[in-house]
Each structure stands twice: as C-alpha cells, then as structure tokens.
Amino acid sequence: MRKTLLPIIASLALAAATSSALAQDAKAGEKKAAMCIGCHGIPAYQASFPEVHKVPMIAGQGSKYIVSALTAYQKGDRKHPTMRAIAASLTPQDMADLAAYYEALPKDEQPLPPKPEHQPPAPVAELLKKANCAACHGDNFSKPIDQATPKLAGQHADYLYVALKAYQTQGNPQVGRANPVMGGMVGNLTRAEMKQIAQYIGSLPSELRTVQQSRFR
Template identity: 60%
Template sequence: MNKLFTTIFALAVSLATAAAHSQDIKGDVKAGEAKNAMCIGCHGIKGYQASFPEVYKVPMISGQSGKYIAAALQAYKKGDRKHPTMRGIAESLNDQDIADLSAYYEQHGVNAAAAPAARTAKTPSPAVAALLAKANCASCHGADFSKPIDPSYAKLGGQHADYLFVALKAYKVENNPKVGRSNAIMAGMAKQYTNAELKQLANYLASVEGDLKVIPQSKFR
C-alpha cells in the first residue's frame, strides 16, 4: 500500500508541474468550435459505436471537464493511451488546438443562465457500494461522480456503461502496442477488480445522473 501511495504522490507532482506549464495556453471556445471537424463524426452522433478493441459507444464529451479532455488528448498524443485512431487524431493537434477544443467541449450544451438541475442520488446496491469503497472512487471523482476533486479527473456520472467498462479494462493491459492506458493511479485501482466487477461498476456509474451529453452537430455551420 505504501508503494501505491508513493506512486500516487509522484504522479500528482508530475501532473501539477505539467498543469503549471500549460497555464500559459488559454483555450478559445470559438476557435475550438471551428476545429472540431474530426470530433463530431463520432462524438456528435447519438448512439455511435466504436469497434476497436471491441464494440462500445464512444464517450460523451460535451459537458466534460476541459482540463480532463486536455489531459486525455495529451495522453493519446504521447502514447500513454494507445487507441490508434485517437492517437492519430491527437498527434495532429498542437497544444493550442487541444486547449481550444477542451474549452469548447467543456461548455458545449451547458446553459450557464439556468439553475443547476436537482438530482436524485442513486443508492448503489450493497455489492456495488463495497466495490466503490474498495478503491474509494468518490475520493477523486466526487460524491456524485460529477464533481471530481481536480478538474483533470473525469466526470463519470451518466457516461456510457460499455465505454466505461472498456476504459477501466484498458488500465489493466500491459505490453500491448495498440491497447492500454498508462496511468499508475488508475492501473493500481483497476487491477484490484475482476472484469465482472468492473462491469458492475461501469453499469452503476452509467445509471447516475450527470452533466455529460451527446449533442448532434447542426447540418449547417
């Protein structure tokens, strides 16, 4: 356990350093809207499914934290996330492009003038509650899984269950050139679970009300 906490601390320091370095780059929402042609073909179609490494719905990114989107794109660009299509897209983006797209999708579909919607907390079954407690998921992703303690962590509430399952399994993969996610914290968490348990977690998180949406792109731009 001490080794895991040491790893977590080292990664946190690394993330803080990277965040400080990137603060000079400010995202522009309008610029992001003009740059999202490669995004809308998958993330702007309700029910759209990817087929690698298995069939699953592509994640909802409208309403996701901008800092998380930026961190994810940088991870694909560096190869820490190994999905070939997403890596190819991320490699075509510079840091300003990533900042602009992240700023755009963070506010996409968000009505800033509207009062926050009231949500009914969904109580997990005792079995799922035990699984959530095992890795203390809420300690990072927030009590309702939509208010993470750091904006570079993902909002999970309401995300597609099949995508969450594939993503969680990816943290357990090692030594595969095309599949896997290199994140010491999440790998340590995910490896505590069987795939059947990860599916239970994914199904519960998908059932929780959240901020994430799929917003179809207008035919006219």
C-alpha cells in the first residue's frame, strides 16, 4: 500500500511546493492577519457551522502546510463556507505571508522528542498502524515527512475528528475534503475509530499554539 501511495504523495508535495514558492514575509503577514485572528487568535474558540468544534491552532504550524490548506479552500477541495470565502480573497502572496507569520508566531515553542511521551493503548496503536498515520505525520505526529503535511500532535481532538470525517464525506456542498492520500488512509475507519485516533493524538504535547491577538494593533 505504501508503494502505491508514494507517487500520489510526491505529486501532492510538488503541487504544494509550487504554490508556496513565493518569497514569504512574516511582517507583511502580521498586517494581513486581521481576518484570521477573530477565530484563530482566541483560545478555545469554537466554530458552530457547519459543524461544532474548536478551531484549529495554527501558530507554529508549517508554512507550506498553511499555504496548501488555504489553496485547497480556495479551489474548493476543502469545503468550509467561512474558510472558502476568506481564502477566495487571498492572493498567492497573501497566503505565503500569512503562512510565514503563523509559522513563526509562537515564541515558546519547544521541539518535541522523536517519539510521543506516552504510547497509545494497544487498540489505538493498531488503528494508527492501520491508517499508517506516522508514514506522513512522523512518529511523534509533529515531524511530517514533507512540510506540506500538517503537524497534528496536541491539536484539538474535536477538530481532528471533524477533519478525519471530512475525508470520508462525499456530495456535501459544505463539508468534505478531497485528498486521495487521506481518503485512502481513513476510508475504512469507523466514526468510533476516528474519534479514538483524534483523542490520542490530541492528548500529546504540541508545538502548536493559539496566540491571543488584539484586533487593535
């Protein structure tokens, strides 16, 4: 299965690299972040539509991944009404600058050890193996093999669960994510299994943060 996925992963990485090839300016990104801080700058802020979950922490996330995600929202490969509207207003340079800003934003980030500090229960370990999560996201779920892949460790568990479900969703105009790699990884998981995976990964130490920001800067 892994050999089958390698060409797909390579093509996705090439597309992400192309979309993030612009010079990144974190200072410029700070000035463009006003549209982001109303959700991503409030600790534990919870989205209510189209599903209820905490909005993801993005400070400390890899810049290539942020560009890739924004591009997917803009193209409609990720279906979320609010994010689609925001991404539609961004130029490639805007995305590059915002990504650089959020990657550099946390000042207290400490690198995580190569392995998680606590191992999952045996049933969850089997699920992680079944979904082959570490193959892309790294053994500690915060050191992805390609920077266009997100850090997951310590991300909000309810958000991770909603994201996993989205890769299985078809034909919904407001929910869903088109990604052949993730679709293949989670295609055979039940909702209960996805929730177990999300709860374990969300319980791990994280390099991600929600950095509280003022609208009046």
